[in-house]
Each structure stands twice: as structure tokens, then as C-alpha cells.
Amino acid sequence: MKVxxxxxxxxxxxxxxxxxxxxxxxxEEAGATFRxxxxxxxxVLEKIYSSGSAVIREVEFVRSLNSVFYRIALSGVAAIVxxxxxxxxxxxxxxxxxxLGLGDSSDESIICxxxxx
Amino acid sequence: xxxxxxxQKSENDLVKASLDGDKQAFGEIVTRYQNMVAxxxxxxxxxxxxxxxxxxxxxxxLYHSLSDFRGEAKLSTYIQKIAVNLTLNEIKRRKRxxxxxxxxxxxxxxxxxxxxxxxxxxxEASELxxxxxxxxxxxxxxxVAMRMLQGYSTKETxxxxxxxxxxxxxxxxxxxxxxxxxxxKL
Numbered sequence: 001m002k003v004x005x006x007x008x009x010x011x012x013x014x015x016x017x018x019x020x021x022x023x024x025x026x027x028e029e030a031g032a033t034f035r036x037x038x039x040x041x042x043x044v045l046e047k048i049y050s051s052g053s054a055v056i057r058e059v060e061f062v063r064s065l066n067s068v069f070y071r072i073a074l075s076g077v078a079a080i081v082x083x084x085x086x087x088x089x090x091x092x093x094x095x096x097x098x099x100l101g102l103g104d105s106s107d108e109s110i111i112c113x114x115x116x117x
Numbered sequence: 118x119x120x121x122x123x124x125q126k127s128e129n130d131l132v133k134a135s136l137d138g139d140k141q142a143f144g145e146i147v148t149r150y151q152n153m154v155a156x157x158x159x160x161x162x163x164x165x166x167x168x169x170x171x172x173x174x175x176x177x178x179l180y181h182s183l184s185d186f187r188g189e190a191k192l193s194t195y196i197q198k199i200a201v202n203l204t205l206n207e208i209k210r211r212k213r214x215x216x217x218x219x220x221x222x223x224x225x226x227x228x229x230x231x232x233x234x235x236x237x238x239x240x241e242a243s244e245l246x247x248x249x250x251x252x253x254x255x256x257x258x259x260x261v262a263m264r265m266l267q268g269y270s271t272k273e274t275x276x277x278x279x280x281x282x283x284x285x286x287x288x289x290x291x292x293x294x295x296x297x298x299x300x301x302k303l
Contacts (some may be wrong), residue, residue, distance in 0.1 A: 006242050007300045010249065013265040014293035016286065024268030031239025032246040034152075034159040034266065036172050041147045044176045049140055 001030045128192040136183055147176050150196050153267065157200045160262035162207060163251050164243075171207055175200045190276075197267075197277045201259065208255050245303060252299045257292035260285060 001009070009030070013023040084094065091098035102110065123131070123145040134142035154175050155168075162168045178199050186195055246265075250258055263274040275285045 001238065001242070003241060003245070006245065007303075010246065010265065010300065011293060011297055014261065014289055014296060016271070016289065020264050020270055021268035024264075024266060027246070027265060031236070031242030032266070033239075033243065034156045034164065036151055036155045036169055040151055040169070040172065041144055044147050044173050045140060045144050047173060048143070048177055048180050 006030050129188050132183055132186055132188070132192065135180070143180060146179070146192070150193060151176075153193060154196065154200045156266040157197060157262055158204050160246075160250055160266045161204045161255070161258055164247055167207070171203055172200075174203055178203065194273075194277055198279075201278060205255070205259070245300075248303055249296060249299050253292065253295055257288055257295055260288045261292050261296065264289065 009023065009026060012018055013020065013027060087098055088094055123141055126134070126142070126145065128146070128149075131142045131146050135146065151172070154172050158171050158175070159168045162171060175196065179196055182199070186192065250261065253261060259278060260274060263269045263277060264271075269277065271282060271285050271289065274280075275282045278285070280288075
């Protein structure tokens, strides 16, 4: 294929109405082929399967990190439960006021506290 | 004989077998899709040894993320997405490197290693495509590589690049203008 014709084909391949699959085959036939070198498959497989031990170490690290997060989460849940029990014992209820430490205060005393009068 | 039996397997069967540690099954996936990955990676990065490394990375990443593949989309689309992401990361990395350590311009940061061709005409065609693509803006180059080299429709291109259809159409038209200008000077 002449260079000018090939250039035209490249430009036409981007037409909205063109058939991209058919044009790309023509472009490939004209010489625009992209291939990896011989033995590409074997190189990939060698890299993957020879680094098996490294992958296992990586997986083990992620697993141990997960278990640490579980422990932290469980400690957090236990702390929240203890806090709720202590609030219930001290305030006698689990209302919003008791959470905020306002269970025993009346509206007037809060206003006095905030305004200073 | 064994290779022949793998050739007849569906992609879902190959994925399952690969997850069970079957090396030959994953080898068949590499064989089936390596040319497709080569078109994307080499189309966007140029025909160099570095493209080969990125190509290998694509399949290594695929291997490690095979358990995430649910079979809802085609395996080829899944692989293309990995290839596009890794290639874009490499383009960004090169840009950073060249802007920090080198005075070379954007178009000079790609090296070519044109393979052996049986005719001079084919060699010229390959060089022409390489040079034209490397002179293009990367965001247009992506679209052009998908359309011109892979033969994807506008809809497929939008799906692989995670772009709205309208964006792909407008970039396609701007890419065509840019390609006309570039080819006019080559």
C-alpha cells in the first residue's frame, strides 16, 4: 500500500461512521503490527510462578494485618459497651441527655451556667 | 495435546483453572490476549523494551486480581482496563521523570525498536503509525489506539476507558484533526 493511501486509511479509521474492526484489520495487514517478542508467555509465567513464595508472604502479611484490625475493632466495641453500662448505672437511663451528661440538670440551671446569671 | 485441550476451553473455565493453580490454563490466557495487550501498550508507549515490561506487568496484575473477576464483563475488557491503567501510569511516570531529569520534550521520551518486517513497505507503515501516535496528545492517543489498532466501537472504547460516550465521540473527532495535522508533516 502506498504511503499516501495508508495515511488516508489511518485518518478514515477515526471516522464516526467507519467500521473500526474492518479498518483495523486493513491497518494490520498493511504492516502496523504490534507484537511482544518471542517467549513473552514463558517470561510472564516464570515471573508469576517463580515468585510464589513472595506472594504467599504478601498474603500472610495482609491476613495478619486484618487480624490486628479485628482485635482493635473488638476492643473498641468492648469499650463502648462498658461506657454504656457505666452511663446507665450513673444516670439511670440511656437517653441523649444522659449521654451528654445533662441527665440531672434542668433547663434553667443550664441557662444560668451558659449566661453566668 | 495438552495445549490443544486448553485452546478449546472457555475463558471462564480458564479463569477457574488458573485460580486453582493451573499454570497451563493461565498460559493459555496469556497466549490468547498477548497480541491485544501488545497493541494497547505498544500503541500508547511506542515499540520499545519498556512496553514489553508493562505488558508482563499487565498479566502479573491480572493473575493477582483473577479472584475479583466475576465474569460479568468479557475477560478481554477486564484485561484491557488493566492494560490501559498501567500504561497511563507509565506515561505519567515518564512525564514526571523527564520533566525532572531531562530536557527532552514529550515526543522524545519514547524509544522505538522496530521489529523485522518482510517488506520495506510494512516497515515504513509501522514506523509511520508509531511516530504519529507518539506525537499525539496521550488522551487522544488512548482513543486512537483503541479504535485504530484494536478495532473497538465507540461504545466499547467508552466502556474500557470509563468515559461517557459523548466524551469519546468528541475526542475521536479532535483526535482525527490532530492525526491529519501530524500525518501531513510526516
